[in-house]
Amino acid sequence: MFHFEVVADWIDTLLLSNMPQWLALAIEFVLIGILILSLYAVLALILILAERKICAYFQCRLGPNRVGPWGILQPIADMVKILLKEIISLNKADNRLFRLASFMVIIASLLTFGAIPFDKGLHAIDFNIGVFYLLAVSSIGVVGIMLAGWSSNSKYTMIGAMRSGAQLISYELSCALSLMTIVMLSGTMQLSQIVEQQAGAWFIFKGGVPAFIAFVIYLIAGHAETNRGPFDLPEAESELTAGYHTEYSGITFGFFYLAEYMNMFIIAAVAATMFLGGWQPLHIPGLDGFNTVMDYIPPVVWFFGKTFFCVFLALWVRWSFPRLRIDQLLKLEWKILMPIAFANLILMALWILVF
Amino acid sequence: MFNKLEQVFSQLANAEISNKDNVYTIVVAKENLRQAAETLRNNDIVRFDFLRDIIGMDYTDSLGVIYNLSPSEDLSVIVLLESRTDDRENPAFDTVEDLWLSAPFYEREVHDFFGIRFLGNPDMRRIFLRQDWRGYPLRKDYDSSPIINPIPLENEDLDSLEYLPVLDLKDIDKERKSVFDKGDFVVNFGPQHPATHGVLHLRVSLDGEVIKKVDPNFGYIHRGIEKICEVSMYHQILHLADRLDYLSGSINRHAVCMAIEKGIQLEVPPRAQYVRTIIDELTRIASHLLGWGAMAMDMGAITAFVYGMRDREKIMKIFEKTCGGRLMANYSMIGGLMEDIHPDFQKDVKEFVVYMRKMLREHHILFTGNPIARGRMEGVGHLTREQAISIGATGPVGRASGWQCDVRKIEPYAAYDKAEFTAVLREGGMTFDRYYIRLDEIEESLKIIEQLVDNIPEGPFCAKPKPIVKLPEGEYIQRVENARGDFSVYINSRGDKFPYRVKFRSPSLVLVNVLKHIAPGNKIADLIMLGGSLDYVIPCIDR
Numbered sequence: 067m068f069h070f071e072v073v074a075d076w077i078d079t080l081l082l083s084n085m086p087q088w089l090a091l092a093i094e095f096v097l098i099g100i101l102i103l104s105l106y107a108v109l110a111l112i113l114i115l116a117e118r119k120i121c122a123y124f125q126c127r128l129g130p131n132r133v134g135p136w137g138i139l140q141p142i143a144d145m146v147k148i149l150l151k152e153i154i155s156l157n158k159a160d161n162r163l164f165r166l167a168s169f170m171v172i173i174a175s176l177l178t179f180g181a182i183p184f185d186k187g188l189h190a191i192d193f194n195i196g197v198f199y200l201l202a203v204s205s206i207g208v209v210g211i212m213l214a215g216w217s218s219n220s221k222y223t224m225i226g227a228m229r230s231g232a233q234l235i236s237y238e239l240s241c242a243l244s245l246m247t248i249v250m251l252s253g254t255m256q257l258s259q260i261v262e263q264q265a266g267a268w269f270i271f272k273g274g275v276p277a278f279i280a281f282v283i284y285l286i287a288g289h290a291e292t293n294r295g296p297f298d299l300p301e302a303e304s305e306l307t308a309g310y311h312t313e314y315s316g317i318t319f320g321f322f323y324l325a326e327y328m329n330m331f332i333i334a335a336v337a338a339t340m341f342l343g344g345w346q347p348l349h350i351p352g353l354d355g356f357n358t359v360m361d362y363i364p365p366v367v368w369f370f371g372k373t374f375f376c377v378f379l380a381l382w383v384r385w386s387f388p389r390l391r392i393d394q395l396l397k398l399e400w401k402i403l404m405p406i407a408f409a410n411l412i413l414m415a416l417w418i419l420v421f
Numbered sequence: 422m423f424n425k426l427e428q429v430f431s432q433l434a435n436a437e438i439s440n441k442d443n444v445y446t447i448v449v450a451k452e453n454l455r456q457a458a459e460t461l462r463n464n465d466i467v468r469f470d471f472l473r474d475i476i477g478m479d480y481t482d483s484l485g486v487i488y489n490l491s492p493s494e495d496l497s498v499i500v501l502l503e504s505r506t507d508d509r510e511n512p513a514f515d516t517v518e519d520l521w522l523s524a525p526f527y528e529r530e531v532h533d534f535f536g537i538r539f540l541g542n543p544d545m546r547r548i549f550l551r552q553d554w555r556g557y558p559l560r561k562d563y564d565s566s567p568i569i570n571p572i573p574l575e576n577e578d579l580d581s582l583e584y585l586p587v588l589d590l591k592d593i594d595k596e597r598k599s600v601f602d603k604g605d606f607v608v609n610f611g612p613q614h615p616a617t618h619g620v621l622h623l624r625v626s627l628d629g630e631v632i633k634k635v636d637p638n639f640g641y642i643h644r645g646i647e648k649i650c651e652v653s654m655y656h657q658i659l660h661l662a663d664r665l666d667y668l669s670g671s672i673n674r675h676a677v678c679m680a681i682e683k684g685i686q687l688e689v690p691p692r693a694q695y696v697r698t699i700i701d702e703l704t705r706i707a708s709h710l711l712g713w714g715a716m717a718m719d720m721g722a723i724t725a726f727v728y729g730m731r732d733r734e735k736i737m738k739i740f741e742k743t744c745g746g747r748l749m750a751n752y753s754m755i756g757g758l759m760e761d762i763h764p765d766f767q768k769d770v771k772e773f774v775v776y777m778r779k780m781l782r783e784h785h786i787l788f789t790g791n792p793i794a795r796g797r798m799e800g801v802g803h804l805t806r807e808q809a810i811s812i813g814a815t816g817p818v819g820r821a822s823g824w825q826c827d828v829r830k831i832e833p834y835a836a837y838d839k840a841e842f843t844a845v846l847r848e849g850g851m852t853f854d855r856y857y858i859r860l861d862e863i864e865e866s867l868k869i870i871e872q873l874v875d876n877i878p879e880g881p882f883c884a885k886p887k888p889i890v891k892l893p894e895g896e897y898i899q900r901v902e903n904a905r906g907d908f909s910v911y912i913n914s915r916g917d918k919f920p921y922r923v924k925f926r927s928p929s930l931v932l933v934n935v936l937k938h939i940a941p942g943n944k945i946a947d948l949i950m951l952g953g954s955l956d957y958v959i960p961c962i963d964r
Contacts, residue, residue: 125724126727302721355655386724386787388791389797392944
């Protein structure tokens with residue numbers, strides 16, 4: 067099984083043997099930064115096309131099909147368009163904070179993106195408190211959204227931001243609790259080790275019932291955190307036109323748009339990492355032939371396959387369900403999901419004790 | 422019924438009563454109007470609790486109002502309560518806004534177009550025109566010169582909507598009353614908004630997420646159709662009728678045709694009657710499908726909207742093949758139809774019925790059974806039967822509240838008496854009932870079409886009237902059941918080739934009034950959903 071680790075180590079030794087350590091590190095940082103940024107942008111484009119195509123098929127349509135074969139170049143055309151659009155500054159709004167908000171959102175999602183293990187060695191930020199880091203930086207996004215809603219000086223954005231604040235902070239709890247269930251099972255918070263431990267069996271199988279419950283809760287709560295339907299209240303287009311980003315235009319709006327898609331990817335990637343074994347191939351104990359065949363599939367393919375499976379689940383829900391009302395949304399979290407997540411934590415403790 | 426009416430009418434003082442096929446005209450003096458209205462509304466024998474419309478009239482020498490009333494227990498009876506005033510400078514009648522919930526909007530409309538004041542109604546803002554408009558357009562002596570009312574270059578000041586106009590000289594120094602309280606968080610929904618189903622402007626005051634008050638503002642696409650009708654010949658009016666409620670265009674056109682045919686006593690051939698009925702029902706299905714989809718989209722389910730539009734497209738294809746038009750079918754003519762049906766018409770319609778039945782099941786699976794959709798719709802936006810009657814919410818909305826108001830049953834026109842169908846009734850009055858009843862009505866419409874499409878009689882498709890139609894002097898009323906409710910046409914003719922006055926009763930205006938009454942106390946998200954469940958069409962309001 068080929069891991070990206072080999073390439074990373076090779077570059078590392080090559081640089082260190084030819085130049086002082088500080089320079090080598092600086093070059094590595096820049097390289098990783100460029101790699102992550104470009105991957106981020108490319109993935110967003112792929113996601114946009116995927117969403118448009120998948121939603122089109124749900125709706126008995128064809129989706130984009132004019133720009134390039136099968137509409138492949140459509141998101142690139144959209145990107146060029148959005149880059150060329152005028153950035154409108156508002157009267158009577160706090161323009162400095164207004165600009166800052168879109169950066170906050172995208173920085174939060176980029177920081178989270180860096181912590182995702184794509185492969186062994188293809189992993190920019192690997193702490194011993196990886197899960198903790200993930201939760202911490204992903205919630206910076208709320209600040210950006212609140213700021214956007216407040217600094218636009220508009221009633222729609224204000225309502226959107228207030229909804230968003232209530233929603234994101236609430237669902238963060240279930241999200242964290244369901245991840246904690248897995249942390250209990252693995253005994254570590256380091257993402258690379260969590261993935262390593264799933265070599266034999268993915269946690270969703272190893273953890274049994276509590277892990278499965280945690281997976282479902284994580285998918286719901288994570289989906290709510292991405293502000294996408296049926297939890298798209300902060301930007302409910304039929305009520306609040308576009309919610310907190312109503313007043314944004316051009317690439318400043320593009321940042322929110324990008325962050326939304328990438329958050330969907332990140333949530334799916336974390337679900338894949340924590341529950342579905344990350345880049346680990348599917349192994350069934352006892353079936354050695356099957357296991358060797360699975361090993362031939364590159365880990366990156368495994369990772370993206372699982373992630374896009376979770377993304378597909380999110381899209382499926384997004385395009386079939388109507389939107390919740392704010393009181394129903396909060397009821398779902400505080401009265402249903404969170405108590406279940408707590409009970410599930412205890413169930414996991416019992417599971418670990420017994421098995 | 423006749424005896425009961427006699428008893429009620431005998432209570433009216435100094436009233437001239439005349440009767441012409443179930444339409445009773447009662448003329449009272451201006452001073453007795455309020456008392457007559459109270460008697461009709463509150464007597465114990467037959468309560469006229471449904472105010473269909475208030476029609477303003479300019480008789481050149483005097484101004485008048487006509488109240489179009491019906492008792493909710495027997496809608497086949499229509500009473501026109503008329504009154505006149507000679508004072509053209511300061512015409513005024515007593516208000517009836519406390520008797521019927523539908524009255525405030527109608528009174529504002531009459532005031533807007535005729536300058537007639539209703540004493541006791543504090544809200545005499547213009548309803549369709551801008552607050553700074555000069556003159557009253559439907560008066561016969563109105564000067565439409567652009568010097569008096571130049572094309573406005575600036576937006577209307579929202580303050581002019583906020584403060585009620587000063588009506589009496591004694592109030593001129595007092596503080597003007599405003600619609601909302603000071604310090605209310607007022608949000609504008611519309612006129613450009615993704616979920617207003619047209620250019621409707623709702624001003625909503627909020628308490629957090631909860632709605633406190635709704636103040637609708639109309640007129641952004643007001644075209645003065647009633648004024649244009651007064652200078653149009655009868656067959657020209659038909660085209661304008663299509664453009665009122667564009668989703669039930671064919672049905673509206675049918676109503677105007679019938680009113681004119683009634684006037685010139687033209688017998689419409691049975692073939693035309695059958696085809697008109699089928700076209701009407703197809704229009705109704707198309708409208709309900711769009712209404713269903715738009716409501717789902719208002720709740721965030723965009724896929725349902727696309728499904729609705731996809732099925733509606735089949736109907737549009739049939740229309741295109743038959744009459745060339747899609748949205749504006751322009752199919753009915755005075756005396757029958759524009760052209761005979763397409764040879765494929767029957768085959769296409771039968772295929773569509775089968776297809777639609779299948780898709781209806783799919784729609785139920787996709788949306789009706791969805792737990793989130795059920796949670797949103799159940800127990801929200803309760804409209805009681807009494808409220809529905811008093812506001813005059815006819816059509817699916819009224820029937821969802823348990824009020825049997827289907828004109829197709831009460832006064833069968835065209836070929837509706839040839840088909841077996843039930844006017845679906847639900848008792849709940851909740852949003853879910855209003856949602857569900859539309860899908861049920863699609864099924865009933867399919868039944869009607871199924872029964873009629875095979876039995877379209879042979880024969881001529883049109884009885885040609887004279888090239889220039891002149892209606893004999895008199896008043897002509899024709900009601901039809903369009904996709905949103907009771908659509909009435911009132912034509913007052915003086916024997917000319919032009920009508921003297923045409924009034925269309927818009928069922929949509931009433932539905933916005935319903936929204937005003939049921940939205941407070943609910944969340945913002947519900948406001949949009951309630952709007953979707955009422956399914957109003959703005960061009961019908963802004964005639």
